[in-house]
Amino acid sequence: MRPVYIVGAGPGDPELITVKGARLLREADLVVYAGSLIPSALLQYVSPQAALYNSAELDREEIVRLLEEGARADKTVVRLSSGDPSLYGALAELVSELEKRGIPCEVVPGVSSFLAAAARLKREYTLPGVTQTLILTRVAGRTPVPEDLRALSQHRASLCLFLSASLAEEAVSALLAGYPPDTPAALVERVTWPEERIFTCPLAELAQVARREGVTRTALVLVGDFLKGEGAPSCLYDPHFSHSYRRGKK
Structure with a gap:
């Protein structure tokens, strides 16, 4: 069984999704995306043949059921979350529900x-x-x-x-x-x-x-x-600061 991919979409600019995230969207057979938080421009990566579901209209059980059914049918399934899934992304409950059902998953981080x-x-x-x-x-x-x-x-x-x-x-x-x-x-x-x-x-x-x-x-x-924007200069790049890659100037 293929894993369900929980992908961070980034902040909104379609060029700020990760290369891996964009690739998974192109390969996906089924995508469940957070429509209220993700601009439609990001869906340009999704194949026209893929099944596409807006989770703004779904509850937790409905989302998990779609992901589970897709995974058990050996489809490439993507749950597209806004920003990064680890920040206010309901990640913990989704992973828990998938694991209870024996569905493997992989989290792909995004630009928050x-x-x-x-x-x-x-x-x-x-x-x-x-x-x-x-x-x-x-x-x-x-x-x-x-x-x-x-x-x-x-x-x-x-x-x-x-x-x-x-x-x-x-x-x-x-x-x-x-x-x-x-x-x-x-x-x-x-x-x-x-x-x-x-x-x-x-x-x-x-x-x-x-x-x-x-x-x-x-x-x-x-x-x-x-x-x-007013702070002290970084020690790391101070010409007089020594570290394992550079000897500081005297």
């Missing part, structure tokens, strides 16, 4: 939207002299969040909030417990999609900007001094 957002802004999350830590989290809504955002804000690390644009006021209120009001923030909507929009402002004004611009979904919130 938080990486695409940093690329668009030309910023480095782990900026020397500023922070070497990045926090990926979300605001509690219908899905509970075990971690306390107010406590996380005390670290003043680079931070990226997923699935939180509609809760901007709650996010800002919690983050101001640790970050100063003038901390740089960015609201990145549909990154790498044709309709991408990016707004930058002080953290204290973020909720106002989100409300004014009508940003309520498919957007990331970035917070931290890394957005200034």
Whole structure:
């Protein structure tokens, strides 16, 4: 039996899917894709002969049944997830359900939207002299969040909030417990999609900007001094820094 391939589609730009992911889509006999989160341009890789299902219209049991039936028929089956499957991709429950049924699976990583957002802004999350830590989290809504955002804000690390644009006021209120009001923030909507929009402002004004611009979904919130782009030079490339591949200059 062939494995079910759980493929990360990347952030939206069809050129940002991995080479392996694109190849598997071309070879697939059956594709179940997250239609509410993946632009139709990515489906250009799928063969016209392949069976194509939009999981926005399906529940968990229906998705698993399609994948299982395809695998047992010895078809090449792809579950196409947005971004990277390991981040808010319902990966754990899908792998568990497939394993219960004796269906092998393979996960193919994708470029996450938080990486695409940093690329668009030309910023480095782990900026020397500023922070070497990045926090990926979300605001509690219908899905509970075990971690306390107010406590996380005390670290003043680079931070990226997923699935939180509609809760901007709650996010800002919690983050101001640790970050100063003038901390740089960015609201990145549909990154790498044709309709991408990016707004930058002080953290204290973020909720106002989100409300004014009508940003309520498919957007990331970035917070931290890394957005200034001002940090210490890297030691690794300092001409006076020695390491196993290069002797530093005296």
